[in-house]
Amino acid sequence: MAIEVKLPKMGESVAEATITKWLKSVGEPIAEEESLVEIATDKVDSEVPAPASGILSEIFFQEGDVAQVGEVIALIDDGLSDSSGSSDQNSSVKEDDPIPPSPTPTPTEVPFVGQESLSGKPNPSDTQIKDSALKEKSSKFFSPLVKSMAKKENVSLSELEDINGSGKDGRVTKADMLVYLENRGSASKAQTVAASQDKISKEPEPNIVAKPKVAVSQTEERQTSKKSYPDNVEVIEMDRMRKLIAEHMVESKKTSPHVTSFVEADVTNLVKWREANKQAFFDREGEKITFTPLFIEAVAKAIKDFPLVNVSVDGTVILRKKEINIGIATALPSGNLIVPVVKKADMLNLTGLAKTVNDLVKKARENKLKPDDISGGTFTLTNVGTFGNMSGTPIINQPQVAILATGAIKKKPAVIETPAGDHIAIRHMMFLSLSYDHRVVDGALGGSFLRKVADYLEQFNPERKV
Secondary structure: OEEEEEOOOOOOOOOEEEEEEEOOOOOOEEOOOOEEEEEEOOOOEEEEEOOOOEEEEEEOOOOOOEEEOOOEEEEEEOOOOOOOOOOHHHHOOOOOOOOOOOOOOOOOEEEOOOOEOOOOOEOOOHHHHHHOOOEEEOOOOOOHHHHHHHHHOOOOHHHHHHOOOOOHHHOOOHHHHHHHHHHHHHHHHHHHHHHHHHHHHHOOOOOOOOOOOOOOOHHHOOOOOOOOOOOOOOOOOOOHHHHHHHHHHHHHHHHOOEEEEEEEEEOHHHHHHHHHHHHHHHHHHOOOOOHHHHHHHHHHHHHHHOHHHOEEEEOOEEEEOOOOOEEEOEEOOOOOEEOOEEOOHHHOOHHHHHHHHHHHHHHHHOOOOOHHHHOOOOEEEEEHHHHOOOOOOOOOOOOOOEEEEEOOOEEEEEEEEEOOEEEEEEEEEEEEEEEEEOOOOOHHHHHHHHHHHHHHHHOOOOOOOO
């Protein structure tokens, strides 16, 4: 029986993924939970495990193709007979596929229904197609996504075959289709204009004074040449992840009106407690305890006090999140950034937070994060103090509405208030900065929440048991 391998859900805002590498070939055996294919999204590179043991019988997307979440990307034959007597392969075809493939499809069969020519005139056999399925043969392989786009845009098989694909072995990808459809519209318009001009040229020319032709500016022409740079600069092309990060940051600024508030906190008690207990913690748990889980603990407590910071926005609707899932911005060796998520942070004790944080950071730096590890975040923490920075104005991680930056901890002279009077002492001080979405978080809420985080850090019990 054929088992469907579907592209898994990979986060709140992730709808598609690029197939980057198949780890198994058709005909090869695979074990349940063994990695089958590598995929890439705008947030993380990951692997999809096999849902069952068997033989990889069919692949529907090639390397470089883009698949939507929930789409069937492959079939695995588990060697068991199908009691229903019908092929499972038929169930893998989406409803918007024009014609279901036969039980033993070949990559050369590309079904199209009700196709129209480039001129917009229907094919003579369209009325027959409505009553019976028509399969056209092609020497090229087209993914289900490409076929679906072709059907929706009335792209004929002959047109599809003429497209120069940029995928592996010249296969047509989603990007190729988008470029073709854009140019196709321009081509159709150009043909219409050319036909009109030809018609005008054949009519008797009226006795009028000819007007000079208006030259088309170069900015209106489609630029196809690559931009050139001076010899005294080094050109570094962004990698895929950096391009996606850049796009995500720009979209966040476009989406949310950012406001940033600052507060300085005295974290002397917290620093002294960690210094006194970090070795005992490591001996007992086998884990290092950094400042990050201590910060997360304070943030989770403050979110419970001010739950309207733990929301997202959908148009004019505010979605208050019942879970407190805190993302931790993590720098990768490549220089890129990723945000793994500590799920239900308010439900974990300090030991649980420390182990979870260490595990996520380790997996991030080894490129072993799973889609679930970076999904579902409701608030983000970024520790700019790691790089010696005093403070920062971080960009909100959409669709969240706030992000907290923790600065470097520095010894400073500070005024200490005591019953005996004020005096100056050397204290461990740090800046906290909160960027928030002013559509739903006003200064009173943002400032109060930030002050509450600082209060929890300042009130840390130095006698706390490990």
